[in-house]
Amino acid sequence: MKAVFVTEFGGVEKLRYEDLPKPAPGDGQALVRIKASGVNFIDIYFRTGLYPAPPPVVLGMEAAGVVESVAAGVTTVKPGDRVAYAMARGSYAEYAAVPAWQLVKLPDAIDFETGAASMLQGMTAHYLTHSTYPLKPGETCLVHAAAGGAGQWIVAAAKLRGARVIGTTSTREKAEAARKAGCDEVILYTEDDFEYQTKKLTGGRGVDVVYDSVGAATWDKSLNSLRPRGMMVTFGNASGAVPPFPPLTLNQKGSLFLTRPTLAHYCANREELEGRARDVFHWLESGRFKLHIDKVYKLAGAGEAQTALASRRTTGKLLLVP
Numbered sequence: 001m002k003a004v005f006v007t008e009f010g011g012v013e014k015l016r017y018e019d020l021p022k023p024a025p026g027d028g029q030a031l032v033r034i035k036a037s038g039v040n041f042i043d044i045y046f047r048t049g050l051y052p053a054p055p056p057v058v059l060g061m062e063a064a065g066v067v068e069s070v071a072a073g074v075t076t077v078k079p080g081d082r083v084a085y086a087m088a089r090g091s092y093a094e095y096a097a098v099p100a101w102q103l104v105k106l107p108d109a110i111d112f113e114t115g116a117a118s119m120l121q122g123m124t125a126h127y128l129t130h131s132t133y134p135l136k137p138g139e140t141c142l143v144h145a146a147a148g149g150a151g152q153w154i155v156a157a158a159k160l161r162g163a164r165v166i167g168t169t170s171t172r173e174k175a176e177a178a179r180k181a182g183c184d185e186v187i188l189y190t191e192d193d194f195e196y197q198t199k200k201l202t203g204g205r206g207v208d209v210v211y212d213s214v215g216a217a218t219w220d221k222s223l224n225s226l227r228p229r230g231m232m233v234t235f236g237n238a239s240g241a242v243p244p245f246p247p248l249t250l251n252q253k254g255s256l257f258l259t260r261p262t263l264a265h266y267c268a269n270r271e272e273l274e275g276r277a278r279d280v281f282h283w284l285e286s287g288r289f290k291l292h293i294d295k296v297y298k299l300a301g302a303g304e305a306q307t308a309l310a311s312r313r314t315t316g317k318l319l320l321v322p
């Protein structure tokens with residue numbers, strides 16, 4: 001089968017689009033014939049080695065497809081089922097062997113591209129707004145990169161919780177996309193000081209929570225944008241990883257709370273996974289979330305897709321199809 005993988009960490013030039021043996025489903029696994037694979041920033045971290053894994057590292061953490069076969073004893077899915085999943089690596093390929101418990105069945109109304117575009121970022125938005133910091137009506141959150149793949153989902157999920165949403169984007173076009181996703185206010189953080197503007201928009205108080213996927217570049221000002229005892233949720237490294245810092249800073253800036261979560265720990269068992277996936281599918285089917293697919297690339301074009309994502313040229317979701 002064709003797959004996109006790296007044997008050495010580095011830039012997109014290290015990506016190899018070549019044949020690898022078709023995997024066989026191991027214990028508890030199902031073999032999925034992939035119809036569409038989501039492109040996520042985490043794929044770049046695995047390519048560069050920021051998140052290390054033993055080579056060959058087949059990239060991709062999200063897909064939708066059809067179950068081709070299952071290992072003995074697997075009963076939750078069967079050959080022919082239409083399924084989707086996130087957080088099992090190896091989806092930049094024609095086939096992937098995936099732990100069967102991580103597969104959810106796609107509702108009839110949801111096509112493969114929509115399924116592959118929604119699992120990772122949709123469920124991330126769900127856990128951030130419902131579990132990590134469960135937003136209450138009337139609270140205010142700050143969402144960085146609000147026009148991005150994860151960003152648009154977080155904005156919409158926060159609005160569904162009844163929160164006021166302040167988003168940041170780098171361009172006016174992206175600001176428009178962030179408003180369409182539901183932002184009440186958008187700050188162009190490449191032109192304006194977002195800390196100053198956030199304080200101004202909250203009457204000097206600061207926001208209840210910051211959902212920060214940008215990392216190093218926004219870290220200090222994000223902390224400064226919080227109200228006393230607010231929560232800093234740093235969940236990504238798009239601009240680089242946040243450097244080590246002294247916990248005393250949290251005291252000095254207002255007894256702040258800090259967490260660095262990941263989706264895998266918030267879909268820790270079948271019940272949690274099914275609950276989040278059900279809500280995400282419901283948001284799509286009911287029109288509460290309007291998915292924006294920026295571009296669909298061929299699997300061989302994975303490098304082009306990652307380059308676009310890393311260079312801030314994209315809005316919404318990128319997909320690969322075999």
Ligand code: NDP
Nearest residue numbers: 040041145148149150169170213236237238239262263312
């Ligand atoms: P996006 O579509 O959000 O793309 C990244 C965006 O980040 C860019 O479009 C850009 O928006 C912004 N950005 C700011 N600075 C930079 C920079 N120096 N280089 C590149 N981009 C920058 O990607 P994803 O939705 O795939 O992921 C967003 C983030 O969320 C990633 O950090 C990812 O790791 C994280 N994530 C974490 C999860 C978790 O559970 N912990 C799960 C899912 C995603 P703009 O141009 O508007 O600044």
